Amino acid sequence: MVTHENLLGGPPPTHLPDDPGPREALASGADPAEVAAAHPSSSLAWAQLADDAFEAGRPVESYAYARTGYHRGLDALRRNGWKGHGPVPWEHEPNRGFLRALHALARAARAIGETEEYERCSTFLKDSSPTAADTLS
Numbered sequence: 001m002v003t004h005e006n007l008l009g010g011p012p013p014t015h016l017p018d019d020p021g022p023r024e025a026l027a028s029g030a031d032p033a034e035v036a037a038a039h040p041s042s043s044l045a046w047a048q049l050a051d052d053a054f055e056a057g058r059p060v061e062s063y064a065y066a067r068t069g070y071h072r073g074l075d076a077l078r079r080n081g082w083k084g085h086g087p088v089p090w091e092h093e094p095n096r097g098f099l100r101a102l103h104a105l106a107r108a109a110r111a112i113g114e115t116e117e118y119e120r121c122s123t124f125l126k127d128s129s130p131t132a133a134d135t136l137s
Contacts, residue, residue, distance in 0.1 A: 011086030016076050016094040019044075023093075043073035044097030050104035054111070063108035070105050070121075073098025090132035099125065099132040 022042035025035045032052060036045035046069025054062035077088065077098065088095050106121035126133040 011083060013087040013089050013092070014077055014080055014082040014095070015089070015092045016073075016080055016098065018094045022097075041072050041076065042097060043069040043076065043101045045069070046072060047097055047100035047104055050101065050108065054104065054108060059108050059111035062104060063112060063114075066101050066104035066108050069097065069101030073101055085127070088128040088132075090129040090135060095129070096132075099129055100136065102128070103132065103136040 019039070019042060022035050022039040022045045025038070026032060026044065026048055032045055032048040036042065036049055039045055046065050050062045050066035050069060053059075053065055082088070088099060090096060090099055102121055102125050106118050106125060109115075109117035109121060122133075125136075
């Protein structure tokens with residue numbers, strides 16, 4: 001049996017379990033609010049609501065949606081072995097809802113002048129997934 005040791009000494013990457021229901025509903029054009037109501041633990045649905053609100057010029061609403069998605073994602077990460085730090089790879093599609101919510105939270109925080117929150121979330125995103133930080137910026 002081959003095991004892969006993390007040579008940098010950090011925690012292993014966290015891979016959230018797949019939850020195709022919300023992803024498929026959003027991909028088919030379902031209303032994100034309906035998807036969030038049907039799947040309230042889905043960071044992806046909340047991240048989509050945050051993106052839509054931000055694009056419509058409603059940064060405070062975007063902040064609220066993003067914060068909900070972020071906290072739902074933290075809950076999911078913890079349930080799956082995450083200890084408060086370590087990689088959350090963008091390349092693992094089920095992680096993208098959390099990473100999108102984290103990015104949306106940083107973006108909305110900056111828009112409403114919440115500088116410390118913007119910096120904290122931006123750093124957290126880069127530390128969790130440099131690929132997500134690059135992709136979403």
